[in-house]
Amino acid sequence: MKIGIIGGGIAGFSCARKLKEKISNCQITVIDKRREPFKKYLLSRWLINKAKDSDFFINWQSINSGVEFISSRVEKINLDRRSVYLKEGGVQVFDKIVLATGLEAERLDFKGARKKGVYYLANYLAVRELKETIRRARHILVYTSSISMFGLELVSFLTRLEGKIINLVYNQTLSFIYDKESLSLREYLSLKNIGLYAHTKIEEVLGEGRIKAARLSSNKILASDILLIDSFLKPSLIEIAPFSSAEKEGGLKDILPGYRKVFFVCGDVNSVKERGINFFFLNRLRAQRDASELAGALCR
């Protein structure tokens, strides 16, 4: 049996590992747009050298033999043909297809958002380059426009790096959770020497080609060598024929009755209606559990 897993994060990896344990004669191919898929929940630690490469990057070799890894973005799936279409033009055909593409950040549209040095953390592909850029940057600006708390986690880790000037900008949605605790949050950030710009948005990124500063909605200008954006997260969906995008908006798990033996979904990509996708603290465990259950279902 040929099984194709799209997405090599925690969910895809756990699923491949379980499948290998349960069925010895299946051929598993994992396809990920990243060259080196990693464990997102260790990103902050890894960026400041508090997690080792060997813990952070997914170790495909640790699954005993027989898992093929392809580094490519999947553009489309056709379930009638059981085919997966790669960005570079190749097509892979499987008996069963698992979607484990996780979450991606919604692009923000302020002026200069595409300049060099502006990174969307959830989407970023080349994390080694990002780490190097952070190491060289003196002024680091983190922009949290969701309640995912990744931005907060990240700034608290970044303060452990020496010689950095760190500012945190968050828009009003965060105040929703932090109103009660805003005092302690403020105290914490000021204790850590992190500049806090609450209820504020980034209006524009300044600099020729590369970010030099950011202008906030208050008109304040902050020097920034790098801007790290933790913005609204949404399931990372791809075109799946024969389904319309409207059907996919409703969540993937229950909409594919005709394809229950062909198409499977696991991990964060399946978050839409099932859980609050932004409270990520338990999602990893959930992704692992989903993947194990799924591996069981695939064997049946």
Ligand SMILES: Cc1cc2nc3c(=O)[nH]c(=O)nc-3n(C[C@H](O)[C@H](O)[C@H](O)COP(=O)(O)OP(=O)(O)OC[C@H]3O[C@@H](n4cnc5c(N)ncnc54)[C@H](O)[C@@H]3O)c2cc1C
């Ligand atoms: C900063 C941070 C801290 C976290 N901390 C915790 C924590 O403490 N505890 C916890 O339980 N959880 C935590 N989480 C959440 C946890 O990391 C996620 O729930 C988990 O990574 C979900 O796994 P996944 O495999 O579903 O998705 P992902 O890890 O996002 O993996 C999806 C993979 O699919 C690939 N992909 C996407 N689209 C395509 C495509 N079109 N073609 C090919 N490949 C594609 C991506 O490159 C990626 O490698 C944290 C998350 C973040 C961001």
